[in-house]
Amino acid sequence: MAKLNISDEWWTAPAEADNGNLIMVTGRKGLQNVIDTGKYVYRIEMTWPYVPDATGMPGIDDSKTMEAVQDAIDDTFGHDPVAVVTGIYTGDGKxxxxxxxxxxxxxxxxLNEALSGFEALPLEFHAYDDPGWEEYREMCQAEVDSSD
Incomplete structure (x- = not known):
């Protein structure tokens, strides 16, 4: 069986929280082939609440740790794609x-394997059945066309 080719092409666009604060949305492009497998049917949302700076963004220390967490996630799921990160939302304290x-x-x-090298992280999780990738499709509507 051929290995599934998972896109590593991303976009970033600003969005607004319900309270008007800035949220930076980063989405992965080109995942139709993953959707078409019909195998990735569960959506997991992993949330890291943080004390925001004046703009609602994480401070330097949190940012560095979040980047290291992202690298560990990419490494683990890049080698064994049982899950695909499709979007990252940052702002408004989370x-x-x-x-x-x-x-x-x-x-x-x-995920426990990926995060085993970190001290306890303030993560919260929610899982959903989402075989139609509804959240992903909604997030993709925030993508800004680079030709605009």
């Missing part, structure tokens, strides 16, 4: 990662 995965149990095991 960072949200959105994953689509094949198995909740395997996702949990692989």
């Amino acid at each position: 960072r949200d990662w959105v994953f689509y995965c094949r198995s909740l149990n395997i996702f949990q095991r692989k």
Whole structure:
């Protein structure tokens, strides 16, 4: 069986929280082939609440740790794509990662493996059945056309 080709092309666009604060949305492009497998049916939202600076963004220390967490996630799921990060939302005092995965149990095991080198992180998780990738499709509407 051929390895699934998962795009590493991303876009970033500003959005607005319900209270008017800035949210930077980063979305992964080109995932139709992953959607078409019909295997990535669970959406996991991983949230890291933080004390925001005056603009609602994380401070330097949180930003550095979040970047290291992202690198660990990319490395782990890049080698074993049981889950795909589809979007990252940062602002208004929290960072949200959105994953689509094949198995909740395997996702949990692989994420624990990815984060094993970190001290306890203030992460919150929510899981949803989303075989139609509704959140992903909605997020993609925020993409700004580079020709604009």
